[in-house]
Amino acid sequence: MSGMILTSFEVEQVRRFGACHRLDGLGPGLNLLAAPNEAGKSTLLAALRALFLLRFGSKTQAIRDLAPRDGGSPRIRAEFTLGNAAYCFEKRFLTKAFARLNGEGRTLEGDDAEAQINDLLGLDAAKRGEVEGLLSTLWVGQTQSFTPPELSDTAHRTIQSCLATDLDEITGGAEAGRILVRVRSDLAELVDGRRKPKGRYADAIEGEDAAIQRLRDLENRRAMLEHDIADLDQCSRLLTKEADPARQQRDQSELEKARAQRDALMRFATRVAEGKAAVQEAQRLAQRWRDERARRLERRATLTALGHRRDEVAEAERAAQLRLTRAESVLAEKRTQLAQAEEKLAQAAHATRTVEQQVERLRLREQRDDVKRRLERLERLRDQVAQTRAALGAIAVNEAKLRELTVAERAVETAQAALQAQATTLDVALDAGASARVTLDGKPLVDGRSNLLDPAELRIEGVGVFRIAPAVGDRAKGQAALDRARHAFEAALASVKCADMAEVHATMERRRQLAVTLGGAEEALKGACAEPGAGAASDVESALSHLRERLAACDAGLTDGVEEEGLTAEAAQAQLMDARAAALQTEQAVAAARQAVLEPDGEHRLAERLLTERRADSRTVREQMERLAAEDEMARGELPDADLDERLGRAQQTLEQAERALARLDEQRPDGSEALLDASIQRLEERISGSRQRLADLQQRRAALLARVQATEGEGLDETIDATRRERDRHCSAREACEREVGALRLLARTLEEAERSVTERYLAPLTRAVQPAIEMLFPRAATRFGTDFTIEGLERGRGEETLDSLSDGTREQISVLVRLGLADLLLARGRPAMLVLDDALCFSDAARLETMFDILAEASRRMQIIVMTCRAEAFSALSARELRLSVADMPA
Numbered sequence: 001m002s003g004m005i006l007t008s009f010e011v012e013q014v015r016r017f018g019a020c021h022r023l024d025g026l027g028p029g030l031n032l033l034a035a036p037n038e039a040g041k042s043t044l045l046a047a048l049r050a051l052f053l054l055r056f057g058s059k060t061q062a063i064r065d066l067a068p069r070d071g072g073s074p075r076i077r078a079e080f081t082l083g084n085a086a087y088c089f090e091k092r093f094l095t096k097a098f099a100r101l102n103g104e105g106r107t108l109e110g111d112d113a114e115a116q117i118n119d120l121l122g123l124d125a126a127k128r129g130e131v132e133g134l135l136s137t138l139w140v141g142q143t144q145s146f147t148p149p150e151l152s153d154t155a156h157r158t159i160q161s162c163l164a165t166d167l168d169e170i171t172g173g174a175e176a177g178r179i180l181v182r183v184r185s186d187l188a189e190l191v192d193g194r195r196k197p198k199g200r201y202a203d204a205i206e207g208e209d210a211a212i213q214r215l216r217d218l219e220n221r222r223a224m225l226e227h228d229i230a231d232l233d234q235c236s237r238l239l240t241k242e243a244d245p246a247r248q249q250r251d252q253s254e255l256e257k258a259r260a261q262r263d264a265l266m267r268f269a270t271r272v273a274e275g276k277a278a279v280q281e282a283q284r285l286a287q288r289w290r291d292e293r294a295r296r297l298e299r300r301a302t303l304t305a306l307g308h309r310r311d312e313v314a315e316a317e318r319a320a321q322l323r324l325t326r327a328e329s330v331l332a333e334k335r336t337q338l339a340q341a342e343e344k345l346a347q348a349a350h351a352t353r354t355v356e357q358q359v360e361r362l363r364l365r366e367q368r369d370d371v372k373r374r375l376e377r378l379e380r381l382r383d384q385v386a387q388t389r390a391a392l393g394a395i396a397v398n399e400a401k402l403r404e405l406t407v408a409e410r411a412v413e414t415a416q417a418a419l420q421a422q423a424t425t426l427d428v429a430l431d432a433g434a435s436a437r438v439t440l441d442g443k444p445l446v447d448g449r450s451n452l453l454d455p456a457e458l459r460i461e462g463v464g465v466f467r468i469a470p471a472v473g474d475r476a477k478g479q480a481a482l483d484r485a486r487h488a489f490e491a492a493l494a495s496v497k498c499a500d501m502a503e504v505h506a507t508m509e510r511r512r513q514l515a516v517t518l519g520g521a522e523e524a525l526k527g528a529c530a531e532p533g534a535g536a537a538s539d540v541e542s543a544l545s546h547l548r549e550r551l552a553a554c555d556a557g558l559t560d561g562v563e564e565e566g567l568t569a570e571a572a573q574a575q576l577m578d579a580r581a582a583a584l585q586t587e588q589a590v591a592a593a594r595q596a597v598l599e600p601d602g603e604h605r606l607a608e609r610l611l612t613e614r615r616a617d618s619r620t621v622r623e624q625m626e627r628l629a630a631e632d633e634m635a636r637g638e639l640p641d642a643d644l645d646e647r648l649g650r651a652q653q654t655l656e657q658a659e660r661a662l663a664r665l666d667e668q669r670p671d672g673s674e675a676l677l678d679a680s681i682q683r684l685e686e687r688i689s690g691s692r693q694r695l696a697d698l699q700q701r702r703a704a705l706l707a708r709v710q711a712t713e714g715e716g717l718d719e720t721i722d723a724t725r726r727e728r729d730r731h732c733s734a735r736e737a738c739e740r741e742v743g744a745l746r747l748l749a750r751t752l753e754e755a756e757r758s759v760t761e762r763y764l765a766p767l768t769r770a771v772q773p774a775i776e777m778l779f780p781r782a783a784t785r786f787g788t789d790f791t792i793e794g795l796e797r798g799r800g801e802e803t804l805d806s807l808s809d810g811t812r813e814q815i816s817v818l819v820r821l822g823l824a825d826l827l828l829a830r831g832r833p834a835m836l837v838l839d840d841a842l843c844f845s846d847a848a849r850l851e852t853m854f855d856i857l858a859e860a861s862r863r864m865q866i867i868v869m870t871c872r873a874e875a876f877s878a879l880s881a882r883e884l885r886l887s888v889a890d891m892p893a
Contacts, residue, residue: 004135004833005825006122007086010080010889013044013072015065017819020075026360030861030881040886041869045141045839052075052121052868053131055114056091056099062130063093073097082120082833089117105327109742121833134827138820139837147816169501176430179748180632193670201742205736209729228705235702262677264670289648296635296644303628310621324607331600338593345590348583361558368554374528382540383526388518394498395505395514405496405504407491416480424452437461473768507837688730740836775818810844814853817841821860828863836866843872854879 001154005028012020017040025031035041050066068076087103101113106117114131118124124134190201199204276480427449439459443726458466498504529543595814639647779795795802795815807815824834843855857866858880867884870876 003082003828004835005081006078006835006867007081008077009044009048010077011044012075013068014047014074014076015068016040017043018072019067023883023889024470024887025884026867027194027882028861028865030858030879031865031867031884032876032879032881033867033884033886034876035869035871035886037871041871042142042839045139045837047074047076048078048837049136050074050093051078051089051091052117053123054093054095054660055130056093058130059094060130067094087120087346089113097856121828134823135833135835137574138201138834140817140820140826140839140841142840147812148225166467183745183749187742187749190742190745191674197738199450200734201509201738204731204738206737208731210729211724211731215724215728217723220723222718222721227716228708231701235705255681258677258680261670262674262681265677267672268668269674272662272667275658278658279655279662280652282658286648286651286655289644289651291643292600292635292639293648294634296641299628303625306621306625306628309616313614313618313621317618318612320607320611320614323775324604325610327600328603330599331604334593334597334600338590338597341508341586341590341593344584345583348579348586351582352576352579354575355579358575364554364557368551368558371547371550371554374553375544378525378528378544381521381528382544384624385521385525385540387517388521392511394516395507397498397504397511397512401492401496402504402508404487405492405501408485408492409501412482412489415478415485419475419478424468426450426452426468442465461642490544532664570691574618578683585796663700775815808844810846810849813842813844814849816858817853819855826865834864836860836864836869837869837870840871850875851878 006026008026010020011017016038022042023033023044033041033044037173046066050063054060054063063074073092073095075092077088079086079088081087085104087101089099089101091097091099099113100106106280115608118131121133121135123131123135189199190197191855192198244572399711402761419799426440428438430449432822433443435446437460440450441456441457445458452468452470455470456468458468493499493504496504496507498507515885525540731891795811796809820836824836827834842850845853857868860866868876868879868881
């Protein structure tokens with residue numbers, strides 16, 4: 001097996017892993033880490049990516065996210081083989097960051113170590129603090145398995161180098177590549193990535209737009225000037241007209257004429273409304289008599305049709321009655337035959353039940369013995385669990401108490417250390433025979449070190465007395481803290497009835513042993529409760545009660561009936577088989593008789609249903625005819641047909657007269673419109689009443705317009721407009737030149753890219769061949785379709801081409817994993833390192849697809865190392881792989 005093989009992996013101070021943790025069991029081929037949610041699988045993958053893809057000196061957010069919540073310096077270490085060489089790569093991030101690579105008989109540090117790793121694994125520097133390459137796309141995190149790999153520029157280059165030895169040669173040579181780069185560079189100076197103008201192209205557009213806007217503003221100002229001149233002329237004419245006295249007399253005459261015309265229109269409108277009301281009333285009355293005549297004609301036609309229908313229904317009712325009589329005769333004969341067969345079946349069933357009772361008594365006897373054994377075993381296990389729980393309950397020490405005692409003990413040690421740290425140290429080394437002459441506080445002084453917290457008196461015979469006053473600050477406070485810590489520690493020991501921590505740990509160990517014993521006993525008791533014989537009860541008492549009830553039921557069953565002496569189970573079974581065979585023959589005869597009854601019975605029910613329907617139809621027809629005849633008789637009694645025709649004729653004549661009167665009235669309509677006359681009257685009234693104010697307003701408006709025209713004419717608008725037009729034309733020429741240049745560059749770039757794309761499609765064949773075997777294993781007679789940027793465009797199978805977005809989540813995930821396997825095979829085929837890591841992948845695969853994916857992964861693991869991490873241990877139990885474990889370890893110094 002070639003490629004990169006991870007043999008050891010350790011993390012420390014990485015998210016949830018505070019202490020050093022090691023991933024044990026790594027090796028070539030297929031590796032499986034099955035652990036529950038929040039066990040740290042995704043953290044391990046993040047640490048692997050950080051080790052190989054993030055620079056050790058980086059302090060980006062991705063690095064800070066690796067640190068635990070309470071702070072720390074993430075430290076990651078991996079051992080791996082590549083080819084025939086073994087390597088050890090280690091990094092620490094944030095505080096005291098470093099990188100170290102051991103391998104091939106030498107040790108590299110810092111940037112040299114990272115550069116060597118990049119060369120070994122085919123990685124390139126990317127954005128600040130990161131590296132990238134095709135290998136990183138093979139390390140698939142949670143939810144990343146649902147999408148195809150996102151390929152960086154480095155990954156594209158790696159694939160291209162794997163697919164062809166010299167891409168420049170197959171795309172037209174190095175000169176074509178340089179031209180395409182130069183074209184894209186020149187195009188980038190004129191347009192950005194969103195095809196928006198930039199640089200001198202944007203400057204030309206902005207300059208042209210600004211000149212057009214200025215020109216528009218100037219032309220608007222000139223138009224406003226022309227408008228002001230026209231307004232000034234009109235204002236002068238209106239002022240002359242408004243000051244004319246003859247005009248005021250004409251306005252008053254027009255007002256009186258308009259009022260007279262409006263009054264004539266109002267009188268005419270009243271006459272028109274009265275004529276329309278007369279027409280509507282005549283129309284309503286005529287329509288009423290027309291509707292009544294139509295209803296009578298329709299009712300009489302319906303009565304005639306119902307008479308024909310009544311005769312047809314009567315004939316059908318007689319035929320249905322005859323059919324029912326014949327069906328009843330045949331059904332009675334078949335039912336007599338069925339009753340005779342059922343009587344024979346009852347006799348056979350009685351004989352069978354007699355034999356079954358004998359067999360049941362023998363079965364109950366065996367069942368009673370089995371239940372009794374289960375009951376005795378369950379009672380023994382219950383007593384054992386109760387005794388162990390009692391012993392465990394008598395122990396006061398538990399995990400919480402142990403932590404509490406450990407904290408209290410550390411508090412005492414901390415208080416002692418804090419107090420001793422302030423003591424005055426006295427180091428003594430006495431000459432031989434001098435110990436009798438030197439005392440400390442009246443006691444002989446010995447060699448060694450003494451810590452003095454209180455004032456002391458050192459006496460040397462023949463020399464004098466030395467008083468030592470230790471410079472201990474807050475000694476009382478420190479002593480009080482020590483006393484409190486000791487009191488809390490002693491109280492905690494007393495609460496668990498232990499003399500010291502050694503006894504506490506011994507008691508805790510005894511508790512753990514009892515807990516293990518209790519767990520085993522409870523598991524055995526739970527298994528006994530869950531046995532089918534115990535009724536799968538949820539608690540012991542229910543299981544015991546169930547077994548006792550079963551035992552009593554067996555005893556009760558054995559008390560009923562009489563058991564034949566000397567009858568064995570084999571003989572009883574033989575008798576039962578003979579009785580059941582006889583009963584089966586009788587049942588078959590009954591079934592045949594019942595089958596013979598089915599057809600006559602069905603015919604009888606059908607005849608009954610038809611007769612019922614025909615009778616209902618006859619009754620319905622009679623009821624409808626009676627109702628319609630009564631309605632017609634009542635209508636003729638209220639208004640005979642002759643009177644109805646007479647009233648309809650008079651109503652028609654009245655309607656015609658009203659319509660002719662309304663037409664004559666419309667010919668007499670006076671000229672003019674009431675709304676226009678109202679508006680004219682209002683206008684004339686306002687004009688007459690506001691003549692003086694309008695005269696003053698016109699004079700003021702004329703003066704303002706005259707001042708504005710004189711001011712604007714002095715600014716030289718025409719000269720400014722001509723200059724602005726020349727500036728607009730200059731920017732327009734520059735813009736058009738840039739547009740032509742951009743068009744030519746884009747055309748050249750498209751031409752070169754299409755040539756490159758057509759050749760690229762030819763050299764995609766090796767990538768397709770690498771993926772195709774696994775695709776066909778999962779989807780028979782199917783193939784993936786790659787784009788020229790090495791991304792998956794869809795799947796081709798019997799139903800036609802399907803885009804990736806149209807496939808289900810499970811299918812997209814499976815294809816994404818297979819494509820990554822194909823990329824890994826592509827790397828291996830070119831002698832480059834490859835290793836696949838899947839974190840909680842294949843979540844939406846059905847059982848059959850999952851088994852096939854397991855086979856594909858097992859086959860691929862012969863060529864590369866594959867690490868699968870999942871929280872679904874049961875589903876992945878069929879994957880034959882190395883079992884990985886997470887354990888606490890000591891990180892090497």
